[in-house]
Amino acid sequence: MKRLLFVLPSLLIALHTAPAAADAISVAENLNQDQLIEALAAPAAAATPSGLRGKGATRGLSVEPVAPAAAPSVHLRVQFEFGTAALTAPARAQLDELGKALVSPQLSPYSFRITGHTDAVGEAAFNLRLSQQRAWAVQSYLAGTYTIGANRLESAGLGESVLAVPGDPAAAANRRVEITNIGAGG
Numbered sequence: 001m002k003r004l005l006f007v008l009p010s011l012l013i014a015l016h017t018a019p020a021a022a023d024a025i026s027v028a029e030n031l032n033q034d035q036l037i038e039a040l041a042a043p044a045a046a047a048t049p050s051g052l053r054g055k056g057a058t059r060g061l062s063v064e065p066v067a068p069a070a071a072p073s074v075h076l077r078v079q080f081e082f083g084t085a086a087l088t089a090p091a092r093a094q095l096d097e098l099g100k101a102l103v104s105p106q107l108s109p110y111s112f113r114i115t116g117h118t119d120a121v122g123e124a125a126f127n128l129r130l131s132q133q134r135a136w137a138v139q140s141y142l143a144g145t146y147t148i149g150a151n152r153l154e155s156a157g158l159g160e161s162v163l164a165v166p167g168d169p170a171a172a173a174n175r176r177v178e179i180t181n182i183g184a185g186g
Helices: 033-041 089-102 124-146
Strands: 075-076 109-119 153-157 176-184
Touching: 033 075, 033 089, 033 176, 075 089, 089 124, 109 124, 124 153
Parallel strands: 109 153
Antiparallel strands: 075 176, 109 176
């Protein structure tokens, strides 16, 4: 059976829906478990399991392919020690809320991608490695603290390639972790 298509919930909290290059990405701080569940839950499919929309093709009505919508995603401000992947106490507090959300009945059927981002201060190669290390640190913390199966979490780092605030490459909001629901898994 094909993976269900996701429709991005209309939320007033920080969600990422592929902004234009000049648009800033909203980065959330201090979201609680319920807010994270709401942001990351996959709503009911907007199409039939075959990926087609329409009433009864057998009755002569048209059936149209449905384009997938953006996956539910949230950008979190996760604080690390400067220039390292060491989690700070505020980072662990935010990740504790995320961990409780990920093991909730609403989110436990899904897998998630953890994507690390940095600001554009320093060398691009260093920032790429640092973002990868930070994404891995978040994945390790969540998996170890909340016993989330390795098959439900994956991590990647994008360095400074997708700035939350393109007009201010050094902005703290650029240093973030994005959590994306990548569908039913594990």
